[in-house]
Amino acid sequence: MARSIDQQIATAQAKLARLKExxxxxxxxxxxxxxxxxxxxxxxxxxxxxxxxxxxxxxVTREVDQKELVGLMAELDEAAGKASGADRS
Incomplete structure (x- = not known):
């Protein structure tokens, strides 16, 4: 039994959604x-x-993102030799 055009479109859209995922x-x-x-x-x-x-x-300007990076920023500052947090440009 042949599939209707609507079924073919639905199948193609589902495949496209999976590919996008x-x-x-x-x-x-x-x-x-x-x-x-x-x-x-x-x-x-x-x-x-x-x-x-x-x-x-x-x-990184969003406050929520900045909060997420606090620990990493401290590690980077320490690795850069700025453990004191000075010179924050």
Whole structure:
């Protein structure tokens, strides 16, 4: 029995939704991997730690996101040799 056009559209839309979910999951995994590599390397090299801290302070503007990064910012400051928290640009 042939499927109606509406059934074919519904099937195509469901497939598109699944593909979009896979794409989003893939993008999220990529961000996690890159973030992990960047953070891990920054914590090992003071200049990179300093640069990442400056970048994050400049671009992370939402209060909820800033709160999430408090611990990381402290680690970056320490790795950059600014454990006292001074020179927060």
């Amino acid at each position: 896979r794409q989003k999951a893939s993008e999220t995994r990529r961000k996690i991997i890159v973030g992990s590599v960047v953070i891990s390397n920054a914590l090992k090299e003071p200049e990179k730690a300093r640069a990442l801290a400056v970048l994050l302070r400049r671009v």
